Every structure is written in C-alpha cells, then in structure tokens.
Amino acid sequence: MTETAEERSKRTFINYLTKYEWPYQISVFYQYKNDSLNAFEDSQAIRNYLRLKYRDFAFLWRLRLSRVDKEHIPDACTKSKSLLLPAHSLFCSKHTSSNLELSDELSSLLGVDVYVYGRTIDHKFVDQYAESVKTGTPDKLKKYIKTDQNIRRFSHPIGKKNLLPRWTPDSPKELYPHLDQLEARIYYYNLFQP
Numbered sequence: 001m002t003e004t005a006e007e008r009s010k011r012t013f014i015n016y017l018t019k020y021e022w023p024y025q026i027s028v029f030y031q032y033k034n035d036s037l038n039a040f041e042d043s044q045a046i047r048n049y050l051r052l053k054y055r056d057f058a059f060l061w062r063l064r065l066s067r068v069d070k071e072h073i074p075d076a077c078t079k080s081k082s083l084l085l086p087a088h089s090l091f092c093s094k095h096t097s098s099n100l101e102l103s104d105e106l107s108s109l110l111g112v113d114v115y116v117y118g119r120t121i122d123h124k125f126v127d128q129y130a131e132s133v134k135t136g137t138p139d140k141l142k143k144y145i146k147t148d149q150n151i152r153r154f155s156h157p158i159g160k161k162n163l164l165p166r167w168t169p170d171s172p173k174e175l176y177p178h179l180d181q182l183e184a185r186i187y188y189y190n191l192f193q194p
Contacts, residue, residue, distance in 0.1 A: 006153075007018055014052075020093075020164060021167055025118065026092060035114075037145055060158075062088075062155075063141065063153045070083050089156050102116045
C-alpha cells in the first residue's frame with residue numbers, strides 16, 4: 001500500500017518531533033474568529049518571521065484546530081461554551097522572547113490581533129503529542145479556513161542546522177546547556193516514569 005502525501009508529512013513531523021530536542025512550545029491563537037479564516041495564508045509569514053528573527057533556533061510547525069473558550073473570542077456566535085478555531089503550534093529548540101512581545105510582533109506582521117501562549121515542555125509531553133498526532137484523525141481544517149489549495153498541516157524543521165538530537169543520559173553535557181546537573185537528573189527521571 002502506498003503512502004499518501006498527508007501520511008508521509010505526518011510521519012516526517014513525528015520523526016522530527018521525537019528524535020530532536022524541543023524544550024519549548026508556542027501556540028499562536030487568533031483573537032477574532034473571522035481572522036482565523038486566513039490561518040493557512042498566515043502560516044508562511046509566521047514561519048518566515050520566526051526563521052529571520054531567531055536565526056539560531058529550530059522550529060517545527062503544525063497547523064491544527066484548537067478548542068477555545070467562547071469568552072476569549074469577541075465575534076463568536078455560538079451557544080456552546082467553546083468553539084474550534086485554527087491555531088499555529090510551534091515546537092522550539094530554545095525559549096523565545098516574552099509571549100506579549102511576540103504577540104505584538106506577530107499581530108503587527110499579520111495585521112490582525114493574535115495572542116501567543118508559550119510553555120516549557122518535556123519528553124513525556126512531546127511523546128504524548130506525537131502519539132495523538134499519529135493515532136488521531138486529521139482535523140477538518142477546510143471547514144474552518146478559506147482556501148482552495150490543499151492545506152499543508154505540517155512543516156519540516158525551520159532552522160534545521162540548529163537541531164539538537166534528543167537528550168539521553170549518555171549525551172555529552174556541553175550539547176545541552178539548558179540542562180544543569182539537577183535538571184538533567186529530574187529530566188531523566190521524568191523520561192522513564194509511566
């Protein structure tokens with residue numbers, strides 16, 4: 001059985017996600033539902049901006065649907081408490097600037113209001129995320145985005161030369177400056193917890 005382009009993209013994304021170090025994740029959400037309709041067109045601008053601003057970073061991008069509380073979306077017209085909207089999810093090789101600063105910069109770039117949520121993540125989170133991508137059915141993005149093109153949900157790493165192999169207990173310490181000795185022990189301990 002031949003692999004579809006979507007399956008190949010998903011497999012490649014999961015490979016990069018699980019074989020390299022991603023200590024930080026940022027998600028870019030739209031403030032207004034109508035602005036989120038252009039998420040597919042905005043994705044290239046966001047990736048290009050991050051590639052130029054953070055030249056010594058690696059990013060792994062995904063376009064996905066995210067459930068957002070209705071109270072955070074001023075133009076939400078629904079009786080339910082939440083709604084599905086397109087969002088950009090980026091795994092980062094390092095911490096980016098503050099969420100507020102990045103929100104302002106991306107809002108200015110795109111000409112629409114967005115907010116950025118960033119968080120530190122560990123291998124356990126990454127593995128669970130990879131498993132949900134692997135076993136989950138693709139989001140029905142066409143329903144939420146206005147475009148006639150095929151929607152590309154995953155990207156190859158941006159800043160590939162900055163990728164760092166996934167940390168293991170045998171990894172050389174100098175390659176992982178974000179892990180001091182105590183953090184490394186805690187990190188290692190958490191890796192193998194059920």
